[in-house]
């Protein structure tokens with residue numbers, strides 16, 4: 084069996100009447116970069132909170148290196164950036180990093196951490212004076228301060244501009260390249276596509292898909308068929324259709340062959356025909372859209 088660093092075994096969690104997680108099983112091998120995807124309220128943050136020992140499961144169990152994440156020794160090997168950034172607003176950035184580093188036997192020197200996450204030069208600033216994006220970058224950087232074996236990042240780049248997001252990606256990739264395990268949630272599908280080697284799709288508290296980016300993309304079995312045409316008759320198997328002002332038509336279908344045959348049979352004068360795999364975003368929408376449930 085591969086070297087599993089984190090496991091959820093039949094994990095359930097409710098909040099009152101709300102079932103946030105419903106018998107979730109998830110094995111995370113050491114060194115993997117996993118993206119958790121799911122619509123709002125799917126249960127992603129709840130799962131992360133259980134993995135990092137902030138909450139207890141109602142049923143089942145979570146393990147980090149075979150142990151309960153609530154134990155101090157286990158906590159020391161994990162890093163976390165929660166969805167809501169909570170920084171000590173009156174402390175300076177450098178002091179905050181020192182404070183966090185003091186909890187660990189062999190921390191990353193703060194200067195190195197700042198460099199890695201593009202925070203150099205902000206050491207003397209009070210956390211409360213940082214911009215929203217700078218606070219977010221600091222909170223993510225601090226998850227790596229204790230040289231964790233595994234980090235859990237809940238929407239690490241929300242609110243960041245493109246530059247800052249790419250900087251964070253570099254930091255996350257560098258950690259992963261050194262063998263670190265990363266579990267991140269994101270609403271930016273291109274982020275998961277850019278970073279993760281495995282995608283776990285969660286919906287209504289359950290894991291509905293688990294695979295590589297390519298597998299998830301293909302799972303809905305959809306193709307995007309595009310061409311330029313002046314008129315468009317009714318065509319077989321079209322799930323969605325868009326047309327821009329230049330006459331570029333984009334159709335989503337589960338049977339591109341039949342669609343193209345239909346185009347030819349109907350005598351449509353099309354040009355620039357392209358048939359492509361769907362993007363992760365297309366697959367994600369198809370998987371989690373209740374009215375497309377039969378596709379999943």
Ligand SMILES: Nc1ncnc2c1ncn2[C@@H]1O[C@H](COP(=O)(O)OP(=O)(O)OP(=O)(O)O)[C@@H](O)[C@H]1O
Nearest residue numbers: 098101102103121122123124125126127128129130
């Ligand atoms: N402390 C809480 N008290 C009551 N309900 C909660 C609590 N935390 C989460 N929930 C509910 O549990 C469900 C799962 O929430 P969770 O935050 O895990 O989802 P999520 O996938 O992280 O969503 P988002 O993408 O919006 O962050 C939701 O219905 C949410 O309203």
